[in-house]
């Protein structure tokens with residue numbers, strides 16, 4: 001075929017139209033109907049305009065073609081402009097966190113007990129807000145605002161299974177220790193984690209700030225000092241179903257949370273048991289029975305960056321994951337944490353989680369120094385209070401986060417651009433608002449897969 005401007009314009013029109021159509025079809029599979037409509041319109045309009053330009057005379061066609069190529073070249077150039085640099089967080093938190101102070105440990109305190117009295121005697125600042133939450137219906141309660149019997153039953157079944165697994169986080173060691181190189185053990189552990197069901201896996205050298213100072217829940221004695229001497233933390237993620245996450249804050253989100261907590265717990269328990277079979281100490285850290293702060297270990301293990309909403313944002317699923325950790329003395333090679341400035345810059349301009357949070361628990365401002373670390377600090381009390389009213393674990397922040405889109409070619413292309421360029425990040429945010437809405441409504445509220 002002769003390479004004339006007419007033919008090139010025809011080719012470009014077809015390409016743009018097909019790209020719009022492909023995106024629309026993909027969005028239909030994702031049940032994102034607004035995005036499907038926008039993709040069709042954008043592809044048709046842009047493709048149609050280019051097609052119309054073929055009605056011009058040869059000079060007109062050439063001008064349009066050169067302009068289009070100019071726009072393309074300028075866009076590529078923009079990708080490399082050093083705009084939107086963010087100061088990466090350096091170092092780990094200065095002090096260890098006492099697990100008794102986290103909201104989930106406080107929520108378990110029962111009024112009238114000695115533990116309750118002693119805790120609030122030393123922490124009177126939490127008593128009023130905690131008691132207010134205690135008076136609400138609570139998670140999965142039939143009297144809560146958004147619960148329904150079917151989803152609550154399914155979620156309760158998952159919670160019960162995770163609870164049963166809490167007894168299996170540790171166990172006896174094999175008498176003989178298998179010898180091997182750290183390289184071999186590292187490869188084996190990562191492969192095993194994936195084989196058991198993990199999506200991604202990394203290894204961190206455990207720091208004091210990763211470990212809670214005192215037990216607040218799970219096995220062991222409440223208030224006992226934690227003495228975890230393991231050298232490494234193996235962190236891994238399991239993926240949450242995007243359709244169920246988009247139902248947030250309605251019950252499918254909580255049902256999916258429960259299911260993936262089970263998955264993370266099962267993988268962690270199995271992996272820890274396998275390491276102990278090799279003759280090395282290993283403990284699984286699972287929902288309700290942690291000795292470590294899982295997102296911090298996962299970040300040090302190179303699995304992602306902590307964003308505005310306080311959750312780990314992973315490169316391909318964003319916050320739409322659950323994290324499991326196994327700590328061990330098996331000789332391993334640690335991964336390197338590289339602060340991801342693109343995430344911090346994107347979170348700085350995005351704010352979508354904060355703007356959609358029903359309890360205004362996520363800050364809209366800049367990061368602040370907290371416990372020696374520059375970060376966005378969410379308000380766990382108001383977040384949890386909202387959960388006790390609606391009866392679900394909300395997850396609206398996770399659902400609206402632009403990083404939460406499914407792991408496929410279209411969204412990964414955008415993620416690639418977001419990592420590369422500050423200009424692209426700003427454009428991607430505008431497009432996310434346009435295609436998915438600034439305040440995306442909850443979808444498939446009674447969805448059962």
Ligand code: SF4
Nearest residue numbers: 307347350351353401
């Ligand atoms: S919604 Fe936006 S601001 Fe919030 S964590 Fe995700 S990217 Fe960051």
Ligand code: SF4
Nearest residue numbers: 357383394395396397
């Ligand atoms: S879970 Fe819901 S209430 Fe809590 S921070 Fe996220 S959006 Fe806000």
